[in-house]
Every structure is written in structure tokens, then in C-alpha cells.
Amino acid sequence: AQSVTQLDSQVPVFEEAPVELRCNYSSSVSVYLFWYVQYPNQGLQLLLKYLSGSTLVKGINGFEAEFNKSQTSFHLRKPSVHISDTAEYFCAVSDYDGTASKLTFGTGTRLQVTL
Amino acid sequence: DTGVSQNPRHKITKRGQNVTFRCDPISEHNRLYWYRQTLGQGPEFLTYFQNEAQLEKSRLLSDRFSAERPKGSFSTLEIQRTEQGDSAMYLCASSFLADIPNTGELFFGEGSRLTVL
Numbered sequence: 001a002q003s004v005t006q007l008d009s010q011v012p013v014f015e016e017a018p019v020e021l022r023c024n025y026s027s028s029v030s031v032y033l034f035w036y037v038q039y040p041n042q043g044l045q046l047l048l049k050y051l052s053g054s055t056l057v058k059g060i061n062g063f064e065a066e067f068n069k070s071q072t073s074f075h076l077r078k079p080s081v082h083i084s085d086t087a088e089y090f091c092a093v094s095d096y097d098g099t100a101s102k103l104t105f106g107t108g109t110r111l112q113v114t115l
Numbered sequence: 116d117t118g119v120s121q122n123p124r125h126k127i128t129k130r131g132q133n134v135t136f137r138c139d140p141i142s143e144h145n146r147l148y149w150y151r152q153t154l155g156q157g158p159e160f161l162t163y164f165q166n167e168a169q170l171e172k173s174r175l176l177s178d179r180f181s182a183e184r185p186k187g188s189f190s191t192l193e194i195q196r197t198e199q200g201d202s203a204m205y206l207c208a209s210s211f212l213a214d215i216p217n218t219g220e221l222f223f224g225e226g227s228r229l230t231v232l
Contacts (some may be wrong), residue, residue, distance in 0.1 A: 009155075034220070043119070043206065043223035044158070090157050102148060102171070103221060105157030 002027040002093045006106035013113055015083055021076040021109045023091030032094040033074040034103065035065055039087045047089070050074060061085065086113045117141060119224035121207050127230045128197055135193045136227040140209030147190050148221060149182055150206040151175065158206055164190060165212065197231045204228050 007022040025031065032051050036044040048059025055067040065076045074091060088110050092103040120139040128134050140147045145166050150158035161180070162172045166187035176182075179197075184190040194201055205228075208221035 004157075006157075036223075041225070043225040044208075044221075045223070046220060049220060092157075102160045102163060103158075104160070107155070107157050 002104045004091050004093050004104055004106035006091055006109050008109050010110045010112065013081055015113055015115055016080045018079050019081050019111065021089050023074045023106060025072050025074065025093045027093060033067060034092040035076050036090045036092060037087050044090065081113050083113050085111060087111060119207055119209055119222055121224035121227050123227060125228045129232050130199060131196055133193065133195045134197055134229060135191055136205050137189060137191050138207030138224060139189045141222055144209035144211045146210045146212050147184055148208040149192050152204040152206055199231045202229055202231045
């Protein structure tokens with residue numbers, strides 16, 4: 001069974017500063033990894049995903065993430081955040097065996113961007 | 116916009132009452148998922164359908180919960196004899212399973228928030 005650990009429940013950061021949201025996963029099989037963002041009173045929106053190939057993945061809104069198999073991590077980064085990035089961010093893992101049926105989510109990290 | 120649609124968005128009910136939520140997935144998607152999200156937690160898988168067949172149910176889905184997708188299009192999630200612990204956001208998501216391995220990317224609706232008094 002897979003599991004996802006998001007080490008920080010809240011991350012406060014000033015606007016235009018860089019940010020890293022940490023995610024570690026455990027799985028007995030190869031995985032697909034995802035970051036979703038949830039703005040207040042909205043559904044989850046896909047930020048980016050790692051399926052295979054390059055371990056550095058670029059997503060929407062200037063976010064990127066790096067897959068590190070040896071450290072079982074998939075940390076999300078942005079070099080300069082904006083007020084509008086304030087939201088809840090969820091890391092998720094999916095099975096790779098072709099019968100993937102669901103995502104397992106972490107508990108989320110609240111990114112709070114202030115002036 | 117033809118994204119995933121959920122109704123109602125908000126439902127307040129008294130303990131012991133039955134409630135039903137509806138989800139309309141993206142039209143070409145053959146997989147439909149239900150998740151539950153409580154405050155401060157990530158979404159937790161409840162169940163999923165491939166077309167009209169319910170293929171997996173989580174242990175979180177007690178016998179008071181029932182989900183259907185009768186024609187392989189929209190789905191309903193019914194909770195009978197609601198309890199205060201059922202208060203949560205119920206999220207629906209859909210995806211398309213093709214011949215390639217399922218990448219697991221889900222498209223979520225905005226959710227149905229249930230408050231049980």
C-alpha cells in the first residue's frame with residue numbers, strides 16, 4: 001500500500017520569496033506522483049505530475065517538482081511566490097501497475113503568502 | 116465548461132436524516148470516484164466506478180453509504196441515517212481509462228459540503 005507524508009502542515013512565506021513544500025511517499029511499486037492545489041471553496045486542480053522520464057517536472061503557475069527515487073521524495077518548489085498562490089497543496093501517489101484505480105493523498109500543506 | 120459538476124454544493128441536515136449527492140463527470144470519462152475530505156485532512160478514497168460497475172469500495176464506506184452509477188454517466192452517493200461524523204466535503208472526480216496504463220490523473224468537482232447537526 002502507498003502512503004504520502006507532507007511534512008509541513010503550514011508554510012508562511014512573504015511574497016516574491018521562494019518556497020518548497022515537502023512530500024515523501026512510500027510504495028512497493030513504481031509510482032506516478034502528483035501535486036494538486038485547492039483554493040478556498042474550490043475543487044482540487046492538478047498542478048503537475050511525474051509519470052516517467054525527466055525527474056524535474058514543470059507545472060502550471062510557475063511551480064516545479066523534482067522526483068527523487070532514492071529519497072522517495074517529490075518536493076514542490078516555486079522561485080517567487082505571489083499572493084494568489086495562497087492555497088492548500090496536496091501531494092498524491094497512484095499505482096503504476098496499469099490497474100491504477102485511485103490516488104492516495106497526503107494531509108496537505110497550507111501555503112500562506114503575505115506582503 | 117464541461118468539468119465535473121456536483122450538487123448540491125452545501126447540505127445541512129439533522130442527524131438521522133438521509134442525504135443524496137449527485138455527480139456529473141466529464142462526459143467522455145468512464146471512471147468516476149468519490150472521496151471524502153474532512154477539515155485539515157487530505158481527500159480519502161471512498162469508492163470508484165468504471166462505467167456502471169462499482170469496482171472498489173473503501174472500508175470507510177460503511178453500510179449506511181451507497182453509491183450508484185446506473186447508466187455509466189452520473190453517479191449518486193447516498194448516506195442513510197446521517198451521523199455527526201459524516202460531516203465532511205464529499206468530492207467527486209472522473210478520469211478516462213484508455214488502453215495505456217492509467218496515469219491516475221483525476222479531474223475533481225468542487226465538492227458537496229455536508230453538515231450534520
